[in-house]
């Protein structure tokens with residue numbers, strides 16, 4: 100009983116909540132695509148992976164400078180996705196009816212605002 104999670108499928112960006120009303124928290128799945136490092140495919144890489152380091156050790160400094168801007172945008176986007184998902188889960192835990200059309204619209208709008216174009 101204590102470890103029972105309530106599953107809530109929102110039908111927006113494949114969001115599925117597993118809400119732990121008893122202990123608080125839970126987990127969340129979604130199909131919002133994180134942006135990833137073009138070398139190693141990790142979402143948290145700041146071009147410190149072996150693959151990207153090898154490319155830029157050849158003195159391609161200008162190219163790296165441009166790409167560093169893209170990295171900060173990617174990290175900001177991914178962090179935004181995580182923050183929104185944490186908020187949705189916290190809202191469900193707090194007893195907010197996250198399945199209402201108004202709340203779903205708010206989720207969509209917020210994801211659009213950080214640059215998700217799905």
Ligand SMILES: [Zn+2]
Pocket residue numbers: 136137138139140141144145146147148150151
């Ligand atoms: Zn990488």
